[in-house]
Amino acid sequence: MIALGLRLSLSGGREALVRLVLTAVAVAIGVGLLLVTLAGINAVGTQNDRYAWLQTGAGSPPAATAADPMWWMVTADHFDGELIGRVDLAVTGPDSPALPGIASPPGPGEIYASPAMAELLAAAPAEQLGDRYDGRLVGIIGDEALPGPDSLVVMIGHEAGELSASGRAQQIQAVSTVSPADCSSCAPGIGINAAGTALVLSVVAAALVLPVLIFIGSATRLSAARREQRFAAMRLVGATPGQVRTVSVVESVVASTLGVLLGFGIFALVRPALAQISFTGTRFFLADLALSAVDVVGVVVGVPLAAAVVARLALRRVTISPLGVSRRVTPAPPSAFRLIPLALGIGELAYFGIVGRPGSTNGQVLAYLPGILMVMIGLVVAGPWLTMVGSRLIARRTSRPAVLIAGRRLADDPRAGFRAVSGLILALFVGTTAVAIVSTFTGERGAPPVGSAAAGTLAMSFTEVRQVDGPPTTVPASLLADLAAVPGVDGALVLRESPSDARNALDLAGSDSYVDCAGLAQVSALGRCADGAEVALISFEETSDRSDVVWPAAPLSAADLYALAPVRLVVGTDGTLAAVEQARTIINRAYPGAPRGPTTGGEGHAQSTREMEQYQLLATVVVAISLVVAGCSLAVSVAGGLSDRRRPFSLLRLSGVPLAMLRRVVALEAAVPLLIGALVAIGAGLLTAQLFLRSQLDYSLHAPGGAYYVAVVLGLAGALALIGSTFPLLARITGPEAARNE
Structure with a gap:
């Protein structure tokens, strides 16, 4: 049966090839995004660790490893709004602590600088920058001591007596290995807190995963009805449930395996561009965006395994009875109990708005992330019930044939109707929440106007x-x-x-x-x-x-x-x-x-808003990617639904129904759940933002600016345009030959 499954996947005709390609592309996009997120988390941790040596002298001193102590002083300097990490040091003997990035510590009057700092020193007039540092440039600090390629770091050598008289210099016998994430009294203004960034990346990962999973699910369900009919026919000629499941699993594993390979290719292509994005205030080194062995094995094994599980669950009706496909009945309508997950997510966020935020960053991650995830899941779970309620209201209050057909069909199977637009609903929720948080933060901590005194x-x-x-x-x-x-x-x-x-x-x-x-x-x-x-x-x-x-x-x-x-x-x-x-x-x-x-x-305002700027950048990336993925999911779902209904639509055309009416039916079936879900997602996004802002920052929500509403309108218009792009397919698959061939 494995050989048969491979043959059906690779040589099963045009429809099988299209299904294989679309599923592989969907999996590839999902895997690519997953790999990018994993590499980003790894890069943040690696970058954070390279700040550790700049925290020497802060917090608990490291264990002594050198015979001759070193005088050490770290200062946060600035130039044109950019942070400069300045290290003044003086050795007391040949066995002073070793420093990363240089062969030996600078002597009196000697300066080491990062590549970006060396370029800045050469370009800026001496009275504006170079005169701050007494000495001559003798070397370049290596990458292993720099958080990123844009890092501005300078080491200045002094006489031991001179530096010890400064009053703030300390004697050290080892260089710190404690990153800012674990340092309670780090050097002021220098370094990032990876624990704080973990909160951002956790929300990013959660925001990306659900739209990607919906996209993969939409692709795997492409021509689902026709696949079920084929498998039912196999059952009728003697195939056992286990054999049918084996063929289905093989098809899914082949497509997902191809998708995984393509996903690694996508990751390799976008990796250089990803390194140029300053998620943490400075760019990453390309080598920082690496995947661990656990990451690679988890993706290579986990994605095909998940696809196999989905394939088995999708065929439960066929394996029970080969007549289950032909004897279809209207599924039970969704109940109002589907609102419970949404209510639980909002209630969890409201709870922390009342009792206050947890004290630690990890505690905040555990507090807010489940609530946000629950709201996102709640939107997906509640969507069919909301679609059913809205479609029944529309069907009761119309006499137009297209609206009546669309409303009755949505009311008959609201799950399928909402499934097509669920990715866009989640993208709209994420975008609304992110924009509302950033708008409120900007309104509460407005920067001095450009040109102000x-x-x-x-x-x-x-x-x-x-x-x-x-x-x-x-x-x-x-x-x-x-x-x-x-x-x-x-x-x-x-x-x-x-x-x-x-x-x-x-x-x-x-x-x-x-x-x-x-x-x-x-x-x-x-x-x-x-x-x-x-x-x-x-x-x-x-x-x-x-x-x-x-x-x-x-x-x-x-x-x-x-x-x-x-x-x-x-x-x-x-x-x-x-x-x-x-x-x-x-x-x-x-x-x-x-x-x-x-x-x-x-500069003071820029420092206070640095973390929120990271949120804003990541939110922009998440919204852009989510909209793209959700748009692809919508197009695949609508195209798949048309393929599954080619015979009913063909019969309607043969009976005299105009093609324009069928187009209106298709448009309404996607537009109604889209607009209903959009209203709920916007409301849930604004409410989630308010609860988060109240508990985390004690702020009240500021209404998003006009650009947000323009973006929402353009996003919805783009979704409707995607629906319209499937109309040529409707004309091709609903001709008389489609009804005859069935």
Whole structure:
């Protein structure tokens, strides 16, 4: 029977060949997407591990492995909005710890840089970047020490006595192997948290798997009715149920095996392009997008095995009785109990909206992922019942023949009607949820407008500066003069400490600093003083443009102001790259011990929204892929349904029914469940987003922008166009010869 199954699969005529090719293509797309997701998860973990050496000195120190300790200091720097990982080090002997990516640590006055950093140092004017690092470039850091090809990393060698006097450098005897995902006090601003990214990728995988499975299922059901008739005929001539199952399994395994091979080919083709996408803020090395042996074996064995199981389940009616195919009856209508999974998924998300989110990232994954998956499954399970209810209402309220035929047929078998559009419904749910979350996050944490004063204002907190004698008590006048002399710098302002009783006296609980009104007039992003004021009490927020705020006068003189400790240095610029980076270089040279260099309002916002930008990028990819897969699933389902009904449609045409009416019937049979499901999916998506936002971020849902509604309309129009693309097939398969050949 295995040989017969192979023969029927490979030499069973045009219909068998079309079914084999379509099934193999569907499996190939599904396998390709699955491999891409697995490789992406592996790449994120690999990239995260290569940040580990930059966490040296943070958290628990690694076990000592070197005889001579090394002085070590890590700083987060910036250039043109890009993060730079700066490592200052000094060896104390020949047996200092070995560092990844270089043969030996840099000596005093020597610099190692990543390839991207070396290119940046060569391209940028020295006063904007190179002057921050004393020394000469002597080597390039290898890939094994870099998270990605775009990583900006620089190592600077010092004398041991010089670096030890910085106040923040530490002595280390081994390089850290703990990634940011497992580090409780990692280097500020450097690295990604793979555990947080796991939440994103888990949702991505869940969002991709169901549409892909629906697509594969639609392809395997292509010409299902005709296959069942063929297998029933085999039973009538003496084939046993086991023999029929064997033939069916062989056909499915052959198609799925070809699909698996094609899927690996698709993965190989898209892998270079995938490496160029900055899912985590930097691109992947191509080698990072690798598959483990477990991944390969699981896909190679699991996919054909799953196809064999589906094939056996699909033939349960034939194996019970060979007459089961010809003696078809109307299936039992779906009941309202199908709404239970959808209600359970929404209830699970609502529960965490009431009690609050779990504390750990893994706990959040376990909390939200089952609820989102349950909602997606609930939409698929509830879809036939909703289709049945909607089609019965339509059939009762129409007198048009096409609408009546379509409504009665959908009411008779709503499962088949909804199955064709279920992939698009899931894609619409995923897209709605993603867009609603991103829109709300953007609305709650709006970036400074491009060109605003806040976007080009540099600020550095002195509370993070550590020197031998503690935080600085004065800001040199020479530093302020150097900053003021930079072209494009409007002025430099020192914010000074304000006692809490002063804030309370002025009823400004959010304010935190005294400022000189003469200096404030030069930094427009921070606002202005009241008329006649000499000193003001202001509230500083890095990402906010407060140029229109008038601050109240403070009850102290300018002489008293300069006796207070400085808490922040703010530099107003015109926002040009030259002005911002030259001023940053001057500040970095004045305070090299700051763990975080000065940042602009735009950079501060970019750091706070980095994780959501990853969500947005991944959501865009998921929605695009889901729509493509769902569109293919819809086209295959409609074409398969037409093939199964070629004889009834042919008889209708012979009896005088116009071809245009049959086209309207086909269009309505797909459009009705599509529109009903779309309304439910949009509502479920908005509700899921609201519950997630409320429990995770304590935000209220913001309505998506106009682009979302345009995308929904275009998506639905595209789906209807796919339905229309099957009309030529309807004309070909419903001629008189089709009825005669049956």
